[in-house]
Amino acid sequence: METPSALTQLVLNSWDLQLTRFNQLLHALSDDRLLLPMAPGRSRGIYILGHLIAVHDRMIPTLYLGEQMYGSWHDTFLKNPDDPTVAMPSVQELRAYWSSVNQFLEEKFRILSPAEWLQKHSAVSEEDFAKEPHRNKLNLLLNRTNHLSYHHGQLVFLKEKLEL
Amino acid sequence: METPSALTQLVLNSWDLQLTRFNQLLHALSDDRLLLPMAPGRSRGIYILGHLIAVHDRMIPTLYLGEQMYGSWHDTFLKNPDDPTVAMPSVQELRAYWSSVNQFLEEKFRILSPAEWLQKHSAVSEEDFAKEPHRNKLNLLLNRTNHLSYHHGQLVFLKEKLEL
Numbered sequence: 001m002e003t004p005s006a007l008t009q010l011v012l013n014s015w016d017l018q019l020t021r022f023n024q025l026l027h028a029l030s031d032d033r034l035l036l037p038m039a040p041g042r043s044r045g046i047y048i049l050g051h052l053i054a055v056h057d058r059m060i061p062t063l064y065l066g067e068q069m070y071g072s073w074h075d076t077f078l079k080n081p082d083d084p085t086v087a088m089p090s091v092q093e094l095r096a097y098w099s100s101v102n103q104f105l106e107e108k109f110r111i112l113s114p115a116e117w118l119q120k121h122s123a124v125s126e127e128d129f130a131k132e133p134h135r136n137k138l139n140l141l142l143n144r145t146n147h148l149s150y151h152h153g154q155l156v157f158l159k160e161k162l163e164l
Numbered sequence: 165m166e167t168p169s170a171l172t173q174l175v176l177n178s179w180d181l182q183l184t185r186f187n188q189l190l191h192a193l194s195d196d197r198l199l200l201p202m203a204p205g206r207s208r209g210i211y212i213l214g215h216l217i218a219v220h221d222r223m224i225p226t227l228y229l230g231e232q233m234y235g236s237w238h239d240t241f242l243k244n245p246d247d248p249t250v251a252m253p254s255v256q257e258l259r260a261y262w263s264s265v266n267q268f269l270e271e272k273f274r275i276l277s278p279a280e281w282l283q284k285h286s287a288v289s290e291e292d293f294a295k296e297p298h299r300n301k302l303n304l305l306l307n308r309t310n311h312l313s314y315h316h317g318q319l320v321f322l323k324e325k326l327e328l
Contacts, residue, residue, distance in 0.1 A: 006282075007171040010298055014306045039203035039321045118170075134174055142178045149310040150317035157203045157318070 008114040011138055015109075015145045019102060022152045026098070029158055031091040037082075038157045045158050047082035048151050049094045054078045056101045059144060062122050063137050065108040070097055112137070172278040175302055179273075179309045183266060186316045190262070193322055195255040201246075202321045209322050211246035212315050213258045218242045220265045223308060226286050227301050229272040234261055276301070 026049070034045035043051075054077040057068045068074075076088055089097065117138040120129040129135055190213070198209035207215075218241040221232045232238075240252055253261065281302040284293040293299055 004168055004171050006298070007168055007302070010300075010303050010306060011175070013298065014303075014310065017307075018310055042321060134170070134177065136174075138171070139174050139178075142174060143181075146178065146182055146310060146313040149313040153314035153317035154321070157206060157321075 005114045008117050008138060011141055012109060015141055018145050018148050018152065022148055025152065025155060025159070026095070029155070033158050034091050036158060038154050042154075043082040044084070045155055046088065046091050046094065047077065048155055049091070049098060050077040050088055052148065052151060053094060053097045053101055055144065055147060056105060059105060059140070060101075062140065063108075064122060065105070069101055069104070117141075169278045172281050172302060175305055176273060179305055182309050182312050182316065186312055189316065189319060189323070190259070193319070197322050198255050200322060202318050207246040208248070209319055210252065210255055210258065211241065212319055213255070213262060214241040214252055216312065216315060217258060217261045217265055219308065219311060220269060223269060223304070224265075226304065227272075228286060229269070233265055233268070281305075
């Protein structure tokens with residue numbers, strides 16, 4: 001097994017795998033189901049979907065891949081907690097946004113070289129990156145993969161059948 | 165930034181980070197709180213803690229690091245769903261098991277070389293590994309890190325304060 005490209009590929013595969021698993025769950029949940037809170041007093045499924053869209057959308061500029069696509073919704077899903085009285089896109093619209101943002105990322109990820117993955121992202125300064133070179137794009141992808149798994153575990157509670 | 169050791173270190177750091185975050189949550193939850201289900205009709209916190217111990221314990225033989233420590237509880241936490249009528253260790257005991265198994269792993273991880281991380285684990289045959297060399301120890305660690313994040317997201321629902 002060659003390195004570093006094979007090692008970078010491991011991290012990319014992990015992202016793909018978690019995304020595929022999440023999408024299977026999302027596909028199994030009806031729009032109505034996503035309007036329910038994941039547990040009493042907790043966020044609704046629609047909010048978590050919007051939150052994940054905003055976080056993945058922000059990865060576009062943070063990884064220097066282009067312009068974010070849904071910036072007008074970031075405050076709703078990043079700065080504020082879920083509030084059923086606040087306007088937000090429909091579940092149908094969010095499903096489309098989710099596909100678009102992840103498809104965009106996937107296309108860009110395919111052409112990034114292993115060397116580029118080890119470069120700094122925009123959330124770290126040149127100065128800090130010189131001292132902490134592990135704060136690179138690949139590390140950000142690892143963090144975002146775990147972030148997705150975290151909310152995946154929560155969204156599972158909207159399934160009707162008992163599951164771990 | 166050097167590779168491949170630096171890339172391996174990224175994955176190890178990600179494991180450490182998720183474990184640290186999980187332990188902060190675990191520390192903030194009382195024993196009584198862990199006896200509650202994470203959502204109506206779902207597993208209790210105590211079960212998820214036992215489940216994570218069993219999964220991490222199984223990593224010891226799977227990564228060829230030694231003998232598992234709590235094998236007698238694996239059926240309870242891996243093969244069967246949560247059942248409050250079934251005997252299991254106390255929360256206090258599980259907290260101690262959790263510390264022990266993760267400390268054991270941490271010590272072993274510290275001495276594994278980058279080359280060793282790219283070797284096969286015991287859950288894949290020599291034949292399959294020849295065809296799919298990405299099924300190595302580092303890949304297993306990536307999967308287990310996401311598994312931890314997944315259940316972390318669920319256990320957060322036992323906190324009294326509303327949180328994403």
